[in-house]
Amino acid sequence: MGATAHINFIAASYAAAVIIIGALIAWVTLDYRAQRRILAGLEARGVTRRSEPPRPERTPAPMKEEA
Amino acid sequence: MPLTDFANPSRFLGFANRTIPWLSGLTVLAFAFALNQAMVAPDDYQQGATVRIMFLHVPAAWLGMLGWGVMTVAALGTLVWRHPLADVAAKATAPVGAAFTLLCLVTGSLWGRPEWGTYWVWDARLTSELVLLLLYLGVIALWRTVEDPSRAARAVAILTLVGAIDLPIIKFSVDWWNTLHQGASVFRIGGSTIDPSILIPLFIMALAATLLFATLVLAAMRNEILRRRVRTLRLMQASAAS
Numbered sequence: 001m002g003a004t005a006h007i008n009f010i011a012a013s014y015a016a017a018v019i020i021i022g023a024l025i026a027w028v029t030l031d032y033r034a035q036r037r038i039l040a041g042l043e044a045r046g047v048t049r050r051s052e053p054p055r056p057e058r059t060p061a062p063m064k065e066e067a
Numbered sequence: 068m069p070l071t072d073f074a075n076p077s078r079f080l081g082f083a084n085r086t087i088p089w090l091s092g093l094t095v096l097a098f099a100f101a102l103n104q105a106m107v108a109p110d111d112y113q114q115g116a117t118v119r120i121m122f123l124h125v126p127a128a129w130l131g132m133l134g135w136g137v138m139t140v141a142a143l144g145t146l147v148w149r150h151p152l153a154d155v156a157a158k159a160t161a162p163v164g165a166a167f168t169l170l171c172l173v174t175g176s177l178w179g180r181p182e183w184g185t186y187w188v189w190d191a192r193l194t195s196e197l198v199l200l201l202l203y204l205g206v207i208a209l210w211r212t213v214e215d216p217s218r219a220a221r222a223v224a225i226l227t228l229v230g231a232i233d234l235p236i237i238k239f240s241v242d243w244w245n246t247l248h249q250g251a252s253v254f255r256i257g258g259s260t261i262d263p264s265i266l267i268p269l270f271i272m273a274l275a276a277t278l279l280f281a282t283l284v285l286a287a288m289r290n291e292i293l294r295r296r297v298r299t300l301r302l303m304q305a306s307a308a309s
Contacts, residue, residue, distance in 0.1 A: 006181040013120045013174045035293035
């Protein structure tokens with residue numbers, strides 16, 4: 001049986017794999033970006049978890065003391 | 068780092084952030100080699116070139132079942148050990164396992180048409196595999212239905228343990244019933260019936276697909292941890308506003 005006998009079925013199988021796995025990879029990647037974006041937005045508004053220390057106010061760095 | 072440290076979601080996030088890029092690169096390299104091996108493998112003496120569909124179909128079938136196996140262990144982790152990451156792992160694995168099960172069914176169907184003369188028959192192996200896909204979809208729907216993740220986790224864990232009955236049915240369906248689907252030909256008593264020229268590329272493809280599976284589950288777990296942080300922060304924001 002030649003390699004071209006059922007080439008359409010073979011090509012369709014590999015195309016299905018690309019579509020299904022590609023969609024899964026895209027979903028995972030886009031979901032990661034979306035969650036990071038939402039978290040960054042919340043933290044920018046000052047909403048942080050209790051286990052995390054609040055973000056320090058932007059103040060000038062203290063002068064180093066002489067040793 | 069001891070294994071128990073991964074119970075801490077923050078430490079797990081650090082581990083995932085460090086591991087995912089390496090695992091992704093390794094997966095790409097493994098697939099490049101595996102696809103090359105799959106394409107240069109000789110035609111099967113009976114199936115001809117359609118044996119190349121098996122390089123997708125068989126690993127997809129294994130990983131579809133592995134996914135439910137992972138979820139079963141995670142279900143025990145949720146119900147018995149109350150591990151903080153168990154339900155995260157279960158939720159992350161469900162869509163990945165469902166995708167591989169769908170791929171198994173689609174490629175099996177596309178192989179069946181030229182070899183059996185039909186895309187589908189209601190034999191025990193095919194039907195039990197379809198049941199696995201429906202179980203995956205049921206679990207995904209249940210996660211989306213119950214808003215509180217801890218309540219959803221318990222319901223999903225029970226469904227997962229019940230659904231695990233399907234795994235031995237899939238595996239042994241070809242022995243217990245008279246099926247159009249062929250019997251076990253890779254893992255069987257007496258050794259594989261497949262020639263090494265096809266068996267080795269099959270194992271290489273299975274290794275690459277397993278690396279992809281691990282990468283996607285790890286990435287989906289990272290997403291789920293971040294999603295729960297978002298939920299917690301939004302609840303805190305809502306309670307502070309009220």
